[in-house]
Amino acid sequence: MKENKKNEIENEKNGFILINKNSGPTSHDIIYKLRKISKIKKIGHAGTLDPLATGLLIVAIGRPATKNISNFVKLDKKYEAEIFLGETTDTYDREGKVLKKYQGEKIKQEKLGEALQKISKRTSQIPPMYSAKKIKGQKLYELARKNIEIQRPPQKIEIYSLKLMKYRWPKIKLEIHCSSGTYIRSIAHDLGEELGCGAYLKELKRTAISKFLSKKAVKIEKLTPNNWQKYVVDKLI
Secondary structure, rough: OHHHHHHHHHOOOOOOEEEEEEOOOHHHHHHHHHHHHHOOEEEEOOOOOOOOOEEEEEEEHHHHHHHHHHHHHHOOEEEEEEEEEEEEEEOEEEEOEEEEEEEOOOHHHHHHHHHHHHHHHHEOOOOOOOOOOOOEEEEEEEHHHHOOOOOOOOOOOOOOEEEEEEOOEEEEEEEEEEEEOOOOOHHHHHHHHHOOOOOOEEEEEEEEEEEEEEOOOOOOHOOOOOOOHHOOOOOOO
């Protein structure tokens, strides 16, 4: 009877939910909450968001949907990023330990524009040590927490557009359209290196994954055992 009940639940609803994540929870936290709400164990997501990040997370619910999740992983992404100039952290974001502080003059917008143009033309990127990227079977962040830094081979990326939305020293806001696998924290860090003042990622919102938009996604807090199924889409592609 228990096995029949489990199979009945698993087959009740399969598909995808667009989640608009708040800052704080990990991507896995979202999956855990959805498992409790839906009573379905087979749930996965297409593309991790760091805990500090907000925005779109595509979630697959049920076995058929999770088998097709790879179709979404390699899609291009769009972000809005706030970057803090003048400090460098070990994690490349606001949650890390400050390593260096800039004591020079404010960066002029003309110099910032030139640096952004150079960054936008880059076709490779070195993953940050504080990331889930695996090298020789080891997650980089696990090594970083032990104060171990290893050589990381550059990863191919593509930056389709890098637009300056706002600049008021020491904060800048960017709109970024990039390929899957691009670390926005690394863009912030590399921009700081290019400017000579250091920088880290302060805020991040994923606004789109290909044609799917965060503004059309639902907050996890709105989902309940009684209403979650109405947010499930059978097919996205």
